[in-house]
Amino acid sequence: MKAFIFPGQGAQFTGMGKDIYDSNPYAKQLFDDADKILGFSISQIMFSGSADELKQTKVTQPAVFIHSVAIAMSQQSHKPNMVAGHSLGEFSSLVANHTLTFEDALRLVSQRAQAMQKACEVNPSTMAAILGLEDHRVEEICGEILEVVVAANYNCPGQLVISGSIKGIEIACEKLKAAGAKRALPLQVGGAFHSPLMEPAREELAAAIESTKFSTPICPVYQNVNGLPSSDTSVIKNNLISQLTAPVRWTQSVQNMVKDGATHFVECGPGKVLQGLVKKIAPQVEAASL
Numbered sequence: 001m002k003a004f005i006f007p008g009q010g011a012q013f014t015g016m017g018k019d020i021y022d023s024n025p026y027a028k029q030l031f032d033d034a035d036k037i038l039g040f041s042i043s044q045i046m047f048s049g050s051a052d053e054l055k056q057t058k059v060t061q062p063a064v065f066i067h068s069v070a071i072a073m074s075q076q077s078h079k080p081n082m083v084a085g086h087s088l089g090e091f092s093s094l095v096a097n098h099t100l101t102f103e104d105a106l107r108l109v110s111q112r113a114q115a116m117q118k119a120c121e122v123n124p125s126t127m128a129a130i131l132g133l134e135d136h137r138v139e140e141i142c143g144e145i146l147e148v149v150v151a152a153n154y155n156c157p158g159q160l161v162i163s164g165s166i167k168g169i170e171i172a173c174e175k176l177k178a179a180g181a182k183r184a185l186p187l188q189v190g191g192a193f194h195s196p197l198m199e200p201a202r203e204e205l206a207a208a209i210e211s212t213k214f215s216t217p218i219c220p221v222y223q224n225v226n227g228l229p230s231s232d233t234s235v236i237k238n239n240l241i242s243q244l245t246a247p248v249r250w251t252q253s254v255q256n257m258v259k260d261g262a263t264h265f266v267e268c269g270p271g272k273v274l275q276g277l278v279k280k281i282a283p284q285v286e287a288a289s290l
Helices: 018-023 025-038 042-048 057-073 089-096 102-122 135-144 166-178 196-210 233-242 250-259 273-281
Strands: 002-006 082-085 125-131 149-156 159-165 183-186 264-267 286-289
Touching: 002 057, 002 089, 002 273, 018 025, 018 042, 018 057, 025 042, 025 057, 025 102, 042 057, 057 089, 057 102, 082 089, 082 250, 089 102, 089 233, 102 196, 125 166, 135 149, 135 159, 135 166, 149 166, 149 250, 149 273, 159 166, 159 196, 166 183, 196 233, 250 273, 264 273, 273 286
Parallel strands: 002 082, 002 264, 264 286
Antiparallel strands: 125 159, 125 183, 149 159
């Protein structure tokens, strides 16, 4: 069985999507539509913009989303048996399994990016990658800290990203290294994604998600908040709303997809980060790009 997987923020690069734009009429139409929906030429920033331009909040998340969907949807002969996306990538996965239209999902992604930016400005915060320590130990130590610090991304065994206040992350990194973590690396991000500090963004996005039409998917999506499959649109909506303040359970998602029969993981979008994570989580399966 084939699983399509979709990357999140951070996978962007200058020139992304130009090859498929030039070679595939269907993909070209998606890019042209995106420019109209967003009200600016995001395609030109993707194709030839600087790294700083690509880092703009209004650009980064839509850019990764557009590129991912263009790759997945332009290959009509390839149909997934299941889908999943890492954080932002969950929106791409919901287009690939026909839960959301491209247009509706792009609008939600744009609103999500701007809501997250506002939340970051209200509560200055950050994230850090913790390597080489068991998940339960990271959770225990974060739970002992009085500042806001939580597990945010369960990426693969031995790699967990934490999220919280700037002071909380500093304290956590010191404590986690003392507890045996091989590394505790602060990340160059604008805020504490997938933590309680994103509550203002969750509330803002909830209204937009509730007013968007969700259709019955052609295959289940394994969602970030619990790593479990769903084809029920009301469940998918609720989980998507919860996603901003809940951790990304990527390890559990991949494990459950494998348990349910996935043998081939196909990464759709810029970069190869998810392929690497899949191989660490389930070395027995195949992982490649479309």
